[in-house]
Amino acid sequence: MLDRVAVRIGLAFVAVGLATTLAVGVGLLVTLREMHREATQAAMADVAQPLVARFRLASGAVELRRRLNALAQELPDGVDAFLLTANGRVVGSPLGDADAAAIEIDPGLGPGEVAAGGLAAADGTPLLYAATVISRTAAGANAIVLATADRSAGAAWRDLTRVLPFVVLVALLVGVPIAWLLSRSITRPLRRLAVATADVPTAATQPLPLEGPREVRDLTGRFNAMTAEVQAAQREEAEVLANIRHDLRTPLTVIGGFAEALRDGTATGPAAERAAQAISEEAARIEGLVDTLGTMEGLRTGELPLRPEPLDAGALVAAAVERFGPPAEAAGVVLRVAGTGEPPGGAAVLAVTADRAAVERILANLVENALAAAHPGTTVLVDALPARDPTGMAAVSLRVSDDGPGFPPGSLDRVFDRFYRADPARSGGGSGLGLAIVRALARAHGGDATAENLAPTGARVTVTLPVVPRPPASAAPPPAAAG
Secondary structure (H helix, E strand, C coil): CCCCHHHHHHHHHHHHHHHHHHHHHHHHHHHHHHHHHHHHHHHHHHHHHHHHHHHHCCCHHHHHHHHHHHHHHHCCCCEEEEEECCCCCEECCCCCCCCHHHCCCCCCCCCCCEEEEEEECCCCCEEEEEEEEEEECCCCEEEEEEEEECCHHHHHHHHHHHHHHHHHHHHHHHHHHHHHHHHHHHHHHHHHHHHHHHHCCCCCCCCCCCCCCHHHHHHHHHHHHHHHHHHHHHHHHHHHHHHHHHHHHHHHHHHHHHHHHHHHCCCCCHHHHHHHHHHHHHHHHHHHHHHHHHHHHHHHHCCCECCEEEEEHHHHHHHHHHHCHHHHHHCCCEEEECCCCCCCCCCCCCEEEEEHHHHHHHHHHHHHHHHHHCCCCCEEEEEEEEEECCCCCEEEEEEEEECCCCCCCCCCCCCCCCCCCCCHHHHCCCCCCHHHHHHHHHHHCCCEEEEEECCCCCEEEEEEEECCCCCCCCCCCCECCCC
16 A cells, blocks of 8 residues: 555655644744743732732831731732742742742842742742832842742643644645645656556557656656657567568578479479579578678677778778679679779778778678669769768768669668668669668768769768777667678
């Protein structure tokens, strides 16, 4: 029961109410007691003042005692009277040896003026007194003192017990609705969060309204952002699985068909050799897809660290052009380094510190992507240029351009997404992961990759690498490239 927020808020209000009531009660008790003390002393002073003339005219100790005895019959029950002489003697006190020294009379007080206070009887009983000056001599003041037991604490407690229930009632009438409204403003959004959280794994969740205190609104906002990311990840996962299923279906169909032909003897002789060759090629294709998926996972988790070393970006560009020269020539595409007439050479020496395997993979994926989109007779240019990154630091740009059809309208923001195929003709038989790996490798170095369409036709993909690699913006450990 105590683990519920509403119950805890209620208990907190009860605790605060009790503490407040206790503080108010103590304050009232002290105030009421002082008021009763002052009222008792004022009442005794009012009684004593008319007696000043009577005692001033008395002569001799016998006369004083007689008048004190007569006065005792006139006083209310519980009030006693005695005389305090100028030399400090007490005359006619029925209270025992009260501490007359505790009675303080200001030297400035004249006849008829009153000094009030408290003292203790011989048995420790607290007393209240009112001392009215009768006359003043050189030795001090003669005063008539009226004293009574101090019952102010009891009277104050009785008053408090009459007032305190109303204070508690008002506190309940005010506090209970406030506690209910406060707990409702917190628990209602939290209940919605609990229900929505239970639905997240199995159903689409609509954004929750931002209600309640700021902390609850912040929590709800983060939950909305989290569910949006989860739903986006679920959509991406479904798309990825669909693409993997599509990419695996064709090679598996080919492998299954040729394997069946070999098994039942339909393919013999040269046909059997072609069937075995097709099975080998399609198996290699599946293996390449699996390796590419492994590369993407390694880049995502950062399990493979980069191994930076000094490199000549121009030489890597020339090597990539030379490597892909034969397939480009077979496709009728001109592949060369930008600014030169010869395919394998002409790139300027351009120093960069990076992971060799990563840069080679970047160039290979860019060139493969361009060749997949190129038509016979088109040209693909590769170059490396000095540049500056968005922070102004020295960088190197690796660019691959073609004069083919370019990227379809509206696809530039998504060409680096995993398995995204802006144009099946452009992606050819690829997995749709090439440019995604390019951007991931670039960002692992602290760089980035961008795509653009050229006028009048063509496309260009640019990878910017800092001359000295630095952690990516996410501050995650930099992942390594797959070889």
